[in-house]
Amino acid sequence: MTLRSLPLSCLALCVLVSTPLASEFPAGHLFVASQDKDTIQVYAPKGNLKETLGQFSTLTDPSGLAFGPDGLLYALSHGSNDICVFSPSGQLLLAFGASAGLTSPRGIAIGPDGSLFVGDGGSQSIFVFTRDGTFLDSIGAGSGMGSPCALTFSPEGHLLVASSDVGTLHEFDPSGTLLDERGRLSGLVGAGGMALNSDGHAFVTSPSTNSILILDGEGVLIDEVAGSTALENPGDIALGPDGLLYVVSRGTDNVMVFEQDGALDRTIGGAKNTKAPAALAFSPFRFKFAARGIFAHNGHSKNLMKQEAVLSIQPGEQSLMLHFLTDEDEDKEDLVDLFGTDTVVLSGTESFYNGDTKKRRYHGEWIPAEASLQGIATLSVLVAGKVDKNGYFAPRAAKGTFLAASPDRVFMGSGKTSKRLK
8 A cells, every 4th residue: 555545634743742851861871779778779871870769769679670661760679569660850650560469570671562561470470561550461371481580572572581490581472472482402590681682682691600691583592601700690681872781790799791792891889889789771862853744644634843752762772662742632642543552662673883983973773664553664763873982872863754554544754853851
């Protein structure tokens, strides 16, 4: 079906902002949860401690961190069996989960539709919630996954689960159907954490060997690294915006930073600030994105020339989120009908970082194929930034084009960064 054959209508563009966003978490910073202190430490890219969150809240024994497309921080509270939601100012906004039966939560990920997926150690399953705390579903029970400790989504939108007491990674489709068990012959006994790179390789921490296992997309062991370092009882792991691996070293009370080949780069934190570290996450880069476009529906079309979107790029991950906001109910209703949600998550497998290292300017292009929305969606985004002397990449500007179509609607637009949200 071509665009010309689609009836035109009501308008809009890459999407809309009703009111300016309030304060933002600092972009590209490392957040580390300390189980001993029941707090979350925030580290700048160079590794210096900037602030501490969670004091005097209900957060106890934190065991997982994730940033939502709404710009909020979601922290698992293992001690109270809750999910605590924090604003950028550090204020506790909401706590939920225990009333839904959540027990021993560990491992959290944001789904393609913006929902929260949380590992439940008590039932050895995955609980699914909306971001406002509504319980939606429980998946994976009886699959043999064991006690989940780390969750992430693949570029295809499949949920990967690593467990602390099972030596394989369980892969589920969005409905919860078990698709595969990866890593049967990897030698993994139980995982401490898991992260995926843009090639689909899984980096899995192995507490029993104090090392990091690298598995390809089929679960075949590629390499085992970091075993000769001071890494002790490794837990959570994340890819940073600089392409390095950040690993919780529970035995040494710090975060160890490695090249992807296992070479130790540096350490962050220590017992003074991050005693008993348990989880980590990087805050996303967020842009206010000014765009122009056309939203067509039922034979009518209209241009909105002053639209804005929030563009969120998660460091180290091949994912990009467009958060739709508007104060015009009619436009909002049409957009939700087209996209099926007010948060669109598009994933691509193309390499994001490339460029001239001598000029210290990198560019990346994201070209997802058909996304799993109600209609067909394509997106091309070019992000420019620079790398500092420590090799840290920070996006500075973005521009892109958008296209989505369903049987009776078409949405197309283009735009560029109007403001980098701090």
